Every structure is written in C-alpha cells, then in structure tokens.
Amino acid sequence: MKEIGIALLGLGNVGLGTYRILADHARDIERRLGAKVRVRHILVRDGGRSRPEDVPASLITRDIGTILNDPEVSIVVEVMGGLAPAKEYLERSIASGRNVVTANKALLNAHGEQLFSQALSRGVDLHFEGAVCGGIPIIRTLREALASDRVSSIHGIVNGTTNFILSAMADEGATYEDALAQAQKLGFAEADPTMDVGGMDAAQKLCLLASLAFAARVSPEQVHVEGITSLRPVDITLGREAGYVLKLLATARRLSEGLDVRVHPAFIPQASPLADVRGAFNAVLLQSAALGASLFSGLGAGSLPTGSAVVSDIIDICRNLLAGVSGRLPMLCSPYLQDVSLIPSTQRRGPYYLRFSVSDEPGVLGRIATVLGEKGVSLASVIQRPSRPEDPHATIVVFSHSAREQDVQSAVKWIDGLASTRSPTQVIRIEEGPGVLRS
Amino acid sequence: MKEIGIALLGLGNVGLGTYRILADHARDIERRLGAKVRVRHILVRDGGRSRPEDVPASLITRDIGTILNDPEVSIVVEVMGGLAPAKEYLERSIASGRNVVTANKALLNAHGEQLFSQALSRGVDLHFEGAVCGGIPIIRTLREALASDRVSSIHGIVNGTTNFILSAMADEGATYEDALAQAQKLGFAEADPTMDVGGMDAAQKLCLLASLAFAARVSPEQVHVEGITSLRPVDITLGREAGYVLKLLATARRLSEGLDVRVHPAFIPQASPLADVRGAFNAVLLQSAALGASLFSGLGAGSLPTGSAVVSDIIDICRNLLAGVSGRLPMLCSPYLQDVSLIPSTQRRGPYYLRFSVSDEPGVLGRIATVLGEKGVSLASVIQRPSRPEDPHATIVVFSHSAREQDVQSAVKWIDGLASTRSPTQVIRIEEGPGVLRS
Known part of the structure; x- marks a missing residue:
C-alpha cells in the first residue's frame, strides 16, 4: 500500500490530538484513502520535556532540517502556535515544495496573504480548517x-x-x-x-x-x-x-x-x-x-476536535497527492482577495441597552432622557431600580429604539460627565439579526 | 477564459434553481474557479410546456442524444427525478465519459451502487449533495x-x-x-x-x-x-x-x-x-x-437551497476538471461499501410512551399494568384521563422505563385484544439520545 509521509511541528494539545487521531483511526483512514498516512517526524522545541507514552521517541526531533531533508515528507503540519518560528518553518516547508497544514489563526491573520501567495506560486496546498472553530467544518x-x-x-x-x-x-x-x-x-x-x-x-x-x-x-x-x-x-x-x-x-x-x-x-x-x-x-x-x-x-476547541480538523486537512491533501494535483481551491491572496471598504462601527444603526449607575436623587432620569433625546436616541423602555443596601447607587436601564452608534456614544460621554453619574455607563448592542431558523 | 460546458436533465423545481444560481452567481463562480460554467443544453420531457422567461429557448432539447453528442459537455446534471429514464440517461452519460451530478435520492437508493461502480471504473465523478437535506452540506x-x-x-x-x-x-x-x-x-x-x-x-x-x-x-x-x-x-x-x-x-x-x-x-x-x-x-x-x-x-428542500447544493457539486467537479483529476473521493460501492448486519427494530431497548384508549370502567388500568408487568415492561409514570363529552373513551398514558421493543409489542398486542380497549394503542418511542450540545 502506498504511503504518504508527514511531519508534525509541535506536540502540544492540538499536535497530540492530531497524532492520536492518525494512530487511532489509521485503518479507517487507509480504507478511505487507499493509502497509509505515516508520521515520520515530530518537531518539539524542548526535547527534554516529558513525552506522552504513546508517541515513540524515534519520531521526536528538535531540528527542522531533519524534516526538510527527508524526501519522504510530503506534508508539513504546523500545530506549534505563535508567530516565530512557525512562520519561518512554514515558509521553508513551502519553499521546499511541501504541502502544508496549519491551525495557527494568529499567524494567518498576521502573515496569511504572504504564505498563501508563496503556496500559490510554489504550486502547493495550504489548508487551515483547524484555525477556526476547531472541529466545525466551517x-x-x-x-x-x-x-x-x-x-x-x-x-x-x-x-x-x-x-x-x-x-x-x-x-x-x-x-x-x-x-x-x-x-x-x-x-x-x-x-x-x-x-x-x-x-x-x-x-x-x-x-x-x-x-x-x-x-x-x-x-x-x-x-x-x-x-x-x-x-x-x-x-x-x-x-x-x-x-x-x-x-x-x-x-x-x-x-x-x-x-x-x-x-x-x-x-x-x-x-x-x-x-x-x-x-x-x-x-x-x-x-x-x-x-x-x-x-x-x-466543539470549537480542544485536542481531539481541533485535531480532527487538522487530520481532515491532511486527508484532503493526501487525496490531492494521490490524484497528482494541487491548488484546487482558491488561496486567500491576490487575485482572489480584494480590497474592500470597512464600515466604521460608529456608523452602526441598531437598538442599544444602556445601564446607568447614578446617585439616587430626583431629576436624574429626566436629565438622562433629555440628553438621549437631544442626541437623537429615542427610548423604547426604561427600568429604574432604587439604590439598595448592597449597592448605594440607583440603576437606570434604557432599551433604545434603533439609533446611530455615534449618537449613542456622544450621549453616553455627556451623561458620564454628569455629577450624578457614579460609574461609566454600560453600553450593550442589541442584535435582532441572527433570527429564528424558521421558514 | 476557459469554459466548462454542462447539461441539465430536467427543468423542474431543482433544475430551475440550479439554472438560476448559475446565472445569478456567474461572476462570483468565475472568480472562484478561474473558468466559466456554461449551460449548453437543458433536457425537458415535454417541450411544449411553458418555459420560464429567463431560460433561452435555444438551450431546450427533448433528445438526450443532442447532449451526449456534444463534445463540449463535460458534466451532466440529473435533476429530473424518478427512476426512468433518469437511470438510463446517467448510465449513458457515464459511459460516454461525462462526470455526473444527481439530486435523485430514490435513484441512488435503488441503483446507486451500480452507478457508483460504473463511475469508478470509467474514471469519472458522481456527486450527490443535493440528494440529501437540500442545501445543508452534510x-x-x-x-x-x-x-x-x-x-x-x-x-x-x-x-x-x-x-x-x-x-x-x-x-x-x-x-x-x-x-x-x-x-x-x-x-x-x-x-x-x-x-x-x-x-x-x-x-x-x-x-x-x-x-x-x-x-x-x-x-x-x-x-x-x-x-x-x-x-x-x-x-x-x-x-x-x-x-x-x-x-x-x-x-x-x-x-x-x-x-x-x-x-x-x-x-x-x-x-x-x-x-x-x-x-x-x-x-x-x-x-x-x-x-x-x-x-x-x-433548509432541506426547495428550488434554491437544493439548487445551491447541485451547483456546489458542479463547481467541485469543475475544480477537478481544471486540475485534470477525478475520483478523489471514495465511491459508494465496492470496495468502500461493505455488508454489515442490521439490528432488527424489535431489539430496540428504550423508554416508550403508550396511549391506551379504553372504556371508562373500573379495573382497566389494573389489567393494563398487569399485562405490561408480565411482559417485563415497567412503568415510570401513568396519566389517567376520564372520558369527556367529546371523547367517550378514557385515556390512559404510560411512560415506561427502558424496555425491549419486542416485549412492548407483545404487551400491546395483548392489550389491544381486550374487550375494554376501544382503539389500537398508540406507541411512540422516547429517544434520550440526541442530547444537549453542552460541554
């Protein structure tokens, strides 16, 4: 049976989950692929740390060179996290023609476009299901x-x-x-x-x-x-x-x-x-x-859920290797990615929840309502709770109608400057958007 | 820009949804593929039926031969439903080296293994996302x-x-x-x-x-x-x-x-x-x-939801065609599919809801409880409702502890034969299985 060699960079939570899924589901995976996935190396930063019993010592290396010099390694799987040396190792892997898998969202946010471009021009795949929401195939x-x-x-x-x-x-x-x-x-x-x-x-x-x-x-x-x-x-x-x-x-x-x-x-x-x-x-x-x-x-995190996403990426690349192709999917870089304008959050329109913490004296609600009204924030409902032994301040909560965030912020800034306001106002956006799944 | 020709078999609900998505999202799809998907033919059974305005008459044909003889057609999409002539058309499409997409679950259940085997040996793809749960990519x-x-x-x-x-x-x-x-x-x-x-x-x-x-x-x-x-x-x-x-x-x-x-x-x-x-x-x-x-x-059905699944299959096959591969995924036939034993439903173990409709007289609940007990079905709770003007029968509802379905059936058969039983007992299984999504 044909064998595809892979290397893991990292043996933390996700690395260990990946290794264990590949080991535990080896027969199922072989059957689905018609080929064997073999872990040939696992890079660890601190070789002296105690290693889980089920990981053979012979796989462990501290030298990325060992991996890059092994012609049997077709896929490099980065599960070490952090920006350095993860970025350099992925770049060297791609440069040497290896397909790569990463679960590193921080790295992709910081340097993704560069890595995807490099993979595109080198003609290798870069998969990253494990970087977002663990095992959910989003x-x-x-x-x-x-x-x-x-x-x-x-x-x-x-x-x-x-x-x-x-x-x-x-x-x-x-x-x-x-x-x-x-x-x-x-x-x-x-x-x-x-x-x-x-x-x-x-x-x-x-x-x-x-x-x-x-x-x-x-x-x-x-x-x-x-x-x-x-x-x-x-x-x-x-x-x-x-x-x-x-x-x-x-x-x-x-x-x-x-x-x-x-x-x-x-x-x-x-x-x-x-x-x-x-x-x-x-x-x-x-x-x-x-x-x-x-x-x-x-489950959006955890050793096995995220490991399952990483292994599904490995299997996908194995299918490409067995078929002799790469680059079936668009890469997150030019020409696929384009510049678009982002709407500033101050332009948001929607209802708000505002919790004011104020001194318990007459006229406070009136002042707050007046400021909100002047700024164009209209009230849908108001709850007023007097001060209590455990909280010396009164609480006023306003649910607003749809308003512009900029106006809300400006009203809150004004109100937070009033002598009767005891602590900064709590502002929480109300999103009716994610509605009911119902036909 | 490279162009991939497809043919639709059928222009019903799903066929029209497929056609419209391909038309409406043409630019997005081109961008993702780096190629154009062109509908070259649409097979309809009754050419005289009124045709939606947005479908050009030049695409319509009643002859599968027109499609199979067009060397520019790379993908045949079966959205006509039914077993005949869908099966024959798919077989002829596969035999002629076309990749195929189908949303026909009845056909796949009746003849799937044969079609998948044929596709496997002919080296073409057979995709079927639209056959199950519409647009959910399950x-x-x-x-x-x-x-x-x-x-x-x-x-x-x-x-x-x-x-x-x-x-x-x-x-x-x-x-x-x-x-x-x-x-x-x-x-x-x-x-x-x-x-x-x-x-x-x-x-x-x-x-x-x-x-x-x-x-x-x-x-x-x-x-x-x-x-x-x-x-x-x-x-x-x-x-x-x-x-x-x-x-x-x-x-x-x-x-x-x-x-x-x-x-x-x-x-x-x-x-x-x-x-x-x-x-x-x-x-x-x-x-x-x-x-x-x-x-x-x-949404598990409907013109556009199911059409979106069909189009995602078309795109997937286009990616394979552009990369020059096929057969990346296991086919639902030998050697992937194997025989397994199925557990008869009479062997189910679990709790049951039993609603008995009985004459409103003393001793009925006792008789029912006795029969259930003799058959090994133990009671978790019982609700008894007397007869009412709108319903001359009394209702007895039993929630059982976990029991074997065979025993429940045998008790119900016995009880349904009693003179005091007015209509067949309602038996509903209780499944605690699909529990809460909670860590």
Whole structure:
C-alpha cells in the first residue's frame, strides 16, 4: 500500500490530538484513502520535556532540517502556535515544495496573504480548517459548499472560553471573576485569558471567515473588538427579562457601502438558534442568497476536535497527492482577495441597552432622557431600580429604539460627565439579526 | 477564459434553481474557479410546456442524444427525478465519459451502487449533495470533513414536510389532517404526500447518510420505517407535559452487534438541539469519536437551497476538471461499501410512551399494568384521563422505563385484544439520545 509521509511541528494539545487521531483511526483512514498516512517526524522545541507514552521517541526531533531533508515528507503540519518560528518553518516547508497544514489563526491573520501567495506560486496546498472553530467544518463549507452561493452575513459564537463564562454567569448568577476562575479550573480558559476575554481570539477567527466568505482583505486591526470583562450579572438578568441572551457575538455583513465586521458582547433574541449555544460550544449562522439560513455547531476547541480538523486537512491533501494535483481551491491572496471598504462601527444603526449607575436623587432620569433625546436616541423602555443596601447607587436601564452608534456614544460621554453619574455607563448592542431558523 | 460546458436533465423545481444560481452567481463562480460554467443544453420531457422567461429557448432539447453528442459537455446534471429514464440517461452519460451530478435520492437508493461502480471504473465523478437535506452540506461533511473521524451516530430531522406538519400541530394544536392541508396550501407538501408522511423520503436520505458514515450497504427496505399519519395533538400535548418534543426522527447508530437504523416518530428532550428545528428546516446531529457532537442545520428542500447544493457539486467537479483529476473521493460501492448486519427494530431497548384508549370502567388500568408487568415492561409514570363529552373513551398514558421493543409489542398486542380497549394503542418511542450540545 502506498504511503504518504508527514511531519508534525509541535506536540502540544492540538499536535497530540492530531497524532492520536492518525494512530487511532489509521485503518479507517487507509480504507478511505487507499493509502497509509505515516508520521515520520515530530518537531518539539524542548526535547527534554516529558513525552506522552504513546508517541515513540524515534519520531521526536528538535531540528527542522531533519524534516526538510527527508524526501519522504510530503506534508508539513504546523500545530506549534505563535508567530516565530512557525512562520519561518512554514515558509521553508513551502519553499521546499511541501504541502502544508496549519491551525495557527494568529499567524494567518498576521502573515496569511504572504504564505498563501508563496503556496500559490510554489504550486502547493495550504489548508487551515483547524484555525477556526476547531472541529466545525466551517472553512471547508465556505471554500466548497458555499462556492455556489453568495454569503450576505456571518453571525458566530466562535470563542468557547467566553461562551462558557457567559453561560456560567447566566445559569448560576456567577460574577465574571468567579466564572473565569471556574473556566480556568476546568481547562476552558488559559492562565492568561486576555486573548479570549478581550475578544481578539474571536476577531482573528471572524476575519478569516469574512476574508473567505467575501473574498476581501479583513484584519483584526481594522475591526471593532470588544471583550466581556466589563459585563455584570445584572446585565444578563435585565436582558433576559426583556427576552434576550447575552453572547460574545462575531458579526460580518456585506452591505452596499462595504463590510460591517465587529466582535462585541450583544443581546440576541432568546429564539435565535445562537442563543441555545451553551458552554464551550461554538456555532456559526450563515445567511446566503440561495441556501438562506444555515447553522453549523460543535466543539470549537480542544485536542481531539481541533485535531480532527487538522487530520481532515491532511486527508484532503493526501487525496490531492494521490490524484497528482494541487491548488484546487482558491488561496486567500491576490487575485482572489480584494480590497474592500470597512464600515466604521460608529456608523452602526441598531437598538442599544444602556445601564446607568447614578446617585439616587430626583431629576436624574429626566436629565438622562433629555440628553438621549437631544442626541437623537429615542427610548423604547426604561427600568429604574432604587439604590439598595448592597449597592448605594440607583440603576437606570434604557432599551433604545434603533439609533446611530455615534449618537449613542456622544450621549453616553455627556451623561458620564454628569455629577450624578457614579460609574461609566454600560453600553450593550442589541442584535435582532441572527433570527429564528424558521421558514 | 476557459469554459466548462454542462447539461441539465430536467427543468423542474431543482433544475430551475440550479439554472438560476448559475446565472445569478456567474461572476462570483468565475472568480472562484478561474473558468466559466456554461449551460449548453437543458433536457425537458415535454417541450411544449411553458418555459420560464429567463431560460433561452435555444438551450431546450427533448433528445438526450443532442447532449451526449456534444463534445463540449463535460458534466451532466440529473435533476429530473424518478427512476426512468433518469437511470438510463446517467448510465449513458457515464459511459460516454461525462462526470455526473444527481439530486435523485430514490435513484441512488435503488441503483446507486451500480452507478457508483460504473463511475469508478470509467474514471469519472458522481456527486450527490443535493440528494440529501437540500442545501445543508452534510454529504460533503461526511465524505471530507469527517474522513478523519469515526461517526458513532446520526440523529436527523431530514424531512421538512413532516417537520412542518408536526410544528403546526404543536404550535397551533392543529389536527394532522388540517396541518397537512396547510402544508399543501403553502407548497411544503405535495398533492400525494405519501413519500413524506409515510417516512420513506426520510428513510432514503438516512440510508445514504448511513452508507457514507459507516461505509456500509443500507437500504430503506432493510430498515424500520414509520410515518406520522397516526399521530394526534393529544400525543404532542402529553409528551410536552413530560418535557418532550415530538419529531419524525431518522436515527443510525453503530453498535457492537451491527447498525441500528430507523425512521419513526419519537419524543426527544426539549433541551435537545433537534427540538428547536422548526417548520421546513432540516438538521443532522452527528456524534463522532474525535469531534464529539456536531450539528448541521438549514433548509432541506426547495428550488434554491437544493439548487445551491447541485451547483456546489458542479463547481467541485469543475475544480477537478481544471486540475485534470477525478475520483478523489471514495465511491459508494465496492470496495468502500461493505455488508454489515442490521439490528432488527424489535431489539430496540428504550423508554416508550403508550396511549391506551379504553372504556371508562373500573379495573382497566389494573389489567393494563398487569399485562405490561408480565411482559417485563415497567412503568415510570401513568396519566389517567376520564372520558369527556367529546371523547367517550378514557385515556390512559404510560411512560415506561427502558424496555425491549419486542416485549412492548407483545404487551400491546395483548392489550389491544381486550374487550375494554376501544382503539389500537398508540406507541411512540422516547429517544434520550440526541442530547444537549453542552460541554
């Protein structure tokens, strides 16, 4: 039986998952391919670290040269993460004519176009299903299944850590800090959770999805990114009473003026299929011209889920190698990718939830309502809660009608400067967009 | 720019959707392919029928020979439905070296293995995404994304007509007959709804999914298929009170003794992601070793949704043609497909909902409980409702603990023979399987 040699760069969480799936499902994969996939080398940075028992010592190397000099290696699989030396290793792999697989979204966001261009001109494949939403085949869906269609919007819950934290806050009334600590204890959040809770992880995934769906250059630096660290249980409770669920929502829409791409906490209707996405699950809701609404959901991270995506990429490239082709799919670079204008988030129009923390005295609501009115933000409903023993400030919550973000921001800036305002106003966007999957 | 010629066989609902997507998205498709897809012929059976304005008369033919004799036709797309002449036309297309696309699940169930074998030996591709669940890319997911994984179960709502009817019965308390009439009026059900409401349409889809997921020969004749025609609003109401939603569920599981493949109404937990699938939507919930639970949902039928799946197949084959390859994916025939044993549905173990319609007299519940006990069916809970003016019979509903289907059937047969039993007992399986998407 024919054999295809591969090398893994990295033996962390995803690397080990990839290795184990290739080992455990070897017979099924052979049967589907009519060929054997053989791991010939595994590059590790620290050769002295304890190695899982099921990985033979003979595969381990610390030298990328060993891999690049082995003519039997046809596919290099980068699962080490980080920008350096991952970028250099991928470049050298591509330059030497190897097909490559990566699960490194940070690298693709920072240097993707360069890597895809290099792969295109060298005539090799670069696959990256594992870089977005773990095992959910969303890259493949956009690259292949929806190649027939015109995507108009993407609404996603694409970060499991923040979704776990928000689910815990909603279900158990936990504070953000307690929910984060719980997520860290259970392994759903890292010791330094900044990338997740600050929204950057979600933004990197969203930008890859948007680039693919809209054939456009979109990078996290260009888009509005807001995390979940300022959210309070009271926001979740008040939103729920109004029929909403609070999620960290990644949104990309194609509008006539350009692309609207954002990551931020948002209230979505309880009836939205995204409202039911719990714990560490991810989901992506697409709207496209022919298919209409479609939903893709599953575990967005973890050793085996992400490993399964990496292995599906390896199998896809093996099928190309066995057929003697490459470059069947468009690469995320020129001429496929084009420049498009991005709509600034200040131009957003939609309803808002505004929670004001104010001194408990007469006339405050009147002043707030007046400022909002002057700025063109009209009120759909208002909730006023007096100060309580555990909270010396009064809470005023406003659900606005559709308003322009710029006007909301300017009103909030004014209100936050009032003597009666006790702490910065909480502003949460309400997105009615990701509606019910219903004909 | 290079041009790839295709021919459509059929210009019904799906054929017209396919034609329109190719026309409307021509520029996007050209950009993704670097080539033009040109419809050269459309075969219709009745050339005299009125033709949509946007389809040029010059494309229409009634003669398959015109298509097969045109050397510029590389892909033949069968969207005519039925077994004859679709089978013959596909065979002649394959024999002449054309790649083929079909959305014909009945044909694939009846003669698929033969067609796939022929395509395999002739070295052409046979794609069929449109045959199952319209635009949801579930065939592609099983053939490619999950090629890395080992699927253990498929739970699906794969028939939009019955899901629409059951949703209407649940939401509006409509009778089966009224809900069917409404579905027919809105175009969600055909004049002769037998294939849908009898479960055969779902069974044909499920068998294709199971064949692919388990690399096994499974045909609708071998599996238990039960439709929704005997369901009553009272069943939906009583199930809901116990925390369940009633769906026509298509299930395929890989067990150590063989495959368990069934289509029948089932109560599923309200918290199941399948419980939220409303109206004409379809959804497939997969369980696999590495990825865990994953859910795929969208419109499972209709001109444009199914057309989008057909066009994605056309694009995939175009990519192969441009790269000069074929046969990248395993074909649903030997050596990929193997014989496996199917577990008879009488061997099912699980809880049951039993609704008995009995005369309103003392001792009836005792007799029923005794018979169930003797057959080894133990009771989890019982609801007894006296006769009412509008219903002269009393209703007894039993929720059983897990029991063997054979024992349940034998108890029901006995009870249905009692003088006090007024009409055949309603038996509905309870499936806890398709659980919550939650880590």
